[in-house]
Amino acid sequence: MRRRGIGFAVWRPSNGGSVLSPYGLDIVESCLTCKMRSDRIFCDLPTAALQSFEAIKYATAYPKGAVLFVEGQAPRGIFVLCKGRVKLSICATDGKTLILRIAEPGEVLGLSATVSGKPYELTAETIDPCQVNFVKREDFLRFLKDNSEACFKVAEQLSEKYNNACHEVRSLGLSHSASEKLAKLLLEWSSKNGEAVKQEPRLKLALTHEEIAQMIGTSRETVTRLFADLKKRQIVQAKGSTLVIRNKVALKTMASNG
Amino acid sequence: MESAIQPNCLECALRFDRVFCDLPANVLAALDHVKSTIVCPRNTVLFREGQAARGVFVLCEGRAKLSVCSESGKRLTLHIAVAGELLGLSAALSGTHHEVTAELLDDGQVAMVKRKELLNFLREHREACLHVVALLSQDLHVAYDCVRSVGLGRSRRPRAVSA
Numbered sequence: 001m002r003r004r005g006i007g008f009a010v011w012r013p014s015n016g017g018s019v020l021s022p023y024g025l026d027i028v029e030s031c032l033t034c035k036m037r038s039d040r041i042f043c044d045l046p047t048a049a050l051q052s053f054e055a056i057k058y059a060t061a062y063p064k065g066a067v068l069f070v071e072g073q074a075p076r077g078i079f080v081l082c083k084g085r086v087k088l089s090i091c092a093t094d095g096k097t098l099i100l101r102i103a104e105p106g107e108v109l110g111l112s113a114t115v116s117g118k119p120y121e122l123t124a125e126t127i128d129p130c131q132v133n134f135v136k137r138e139d140f141l142r143f144l145k146d147n148s149e150a151c152f153k154v155a156e157q158l159s160e161k162y163n164n165a166c167h168e169v170r171s172l173g174l175s176h177s178a179s180e181k182l183a184k185l186l187l188e189w190s191s192k193n194g195e196a197v198k199q200e201p202r203l204k205l206a207l208t209h210e211e212i213a214q215m216i217g218t219s220r221e222t223v224t225r226l227f228a229d230l231k232k233r234q235i236v237q238a239k240g241s242t243l244v245i246r247n248k249v250a251l252k253t254m255a256s257n258g
Numbered sequence: 259m260e261s262a263i264q265p266n267c268l269e270c271a272l273r274f275d276r277v278f279c280d281l282p283a284n285v286l287a288a289l290d291h292v293k294s295t296i297v298c299p300r301n302t303v304l305f306r307e308g309q310a311a312r313g314v315f316v317l318c319e320g321r322a323k324l325s326v327c328s329e330s331g332k333r334l335t336l337h338i339a340v341a342g343e344l345l346g347l348s349a350a351l352s353g354t355h356h357e358v359t360a361e362l363l364d365d366g367q368v369a370m371v372k373r374k375e376l377l378n379f380l381r382e383h384r385e386a387c388l389h390v391v392a393l394l395s396q397d398l399h400v401a402y403d404c405v406r407s408v409g410l411g412r413s414r415r416p417r418a419v420s421a
Contacts, residue, residue: 121399121403156351156352158348158397159347162348163357166326173408
């Protein structure tokens with residue numbers, strides 16, 4: 001696919017024509033031809049199940065900052081995140097926000113609400129331009145009833161989400177201080193990037209201090225102060241948007257002692 | 259008083275009221291084949307946080323406390339499970355360590371299904387798998403409520419009003 005301009009790319013749909021796809025995304029129109037599907041829990045389905053899924057999904061592109069669904073809203077369906085990242089958050093009545101997780105491609109969003117029929121528990125907002133496959137609730141429930149392999153994969157995804165939620169409860173409810181939570185978060189991010197084994201792991205800081213504060217349940221000012229302190233003590237070093245963990249042992253000590 | 263719980267799921271009078279247990283007779287017969295029924299006294303720890311998942315526990319009778327613990331020993335209760343709930347399901351399905359500790363609060367009865375047998379059972383019986391998906395969705399709602407409670411210290415935001 002040849003990119004044209006800033007926000008658009010040429011998209012060649014199955015009918016052979018080419019149109020401009022929005023937000024510079026290489027839209028994968030069919031799950032059957034997606035090269036990434038074998039690496040993704042939900043998408044790695046038998047061909048027959050994928051064909052059924054193709055018939056009920058709507059491939060959509062969203063810009064950065066689009067809200068897929070809002071906490072408390074009645075469930076319309078599921079959103080399979082194909083490309084880009086999505087911020088999942090909960091909000092208090094006073095507007096205080098807590099970011100639970102940043103969803104990565106391959107995740108199914110709005111799953112528990114769609115299955116149970118209860119309102120969405122979280123708000124999902126894109127932080128990159130995203131490709132999302134949307135499936136209406138009734139269609140999805142019928143699809144699960146007809147495809148046992150898909151049903152099993154949904155159970156696996158829900159299990160993973162439950163484990164993450166428990167991890168979040170532990171981190172928020174049992175950590176003693178904001179410094180402990182920040183240290184844990186940085187170590188967790190470095191382990192996700194496969195950098196944990198390195199002497200000086202590097203990680204890309206894709207979130208603002210405000211958003212990091214919302215992930216660990218503290219204020220933006222505290223996060224800024226903690227980063228300044230970590231840099232002063234040479235535990236971390238910032239190189240543009242890349243953060244280098246210079247003293248992993250000290251960061252681990254902070255994570256366990258606060 | 260005689261308990262309505264039976265070692266055999268097909269003969270259990272309470273199964274119709276329970277999300278997981280209300281299965282067709284042939285599926286229940288298959289479940290009976292792979293499960294072991296255990297009567298446990300109060301304070302029995304079914305599994306501990308960090309322990310590799312050996313299987314899943316169907317809580318037939320009694321209540322169980324699900325909690326998480328910090329390295330310093332501080333404990334936080336997530337949920338009190340009641341009869342009919344499945345314990346250790348997410349860890350058993352994902353093949354990871356248990357994220358919570360489950361401890362019986364009453365004398366109770368549990369049916370244990372080993373992980374490997376559970377996975378085969380769910381693959382072979384779509385109805386059971388659908389029930390498991392429903393239960394996991396409920397568990398997830400409870401877990402998110404807990405996150406909201408400890409992270410924001412407040413109750414749920416009012417529901418969005420549709421146009």
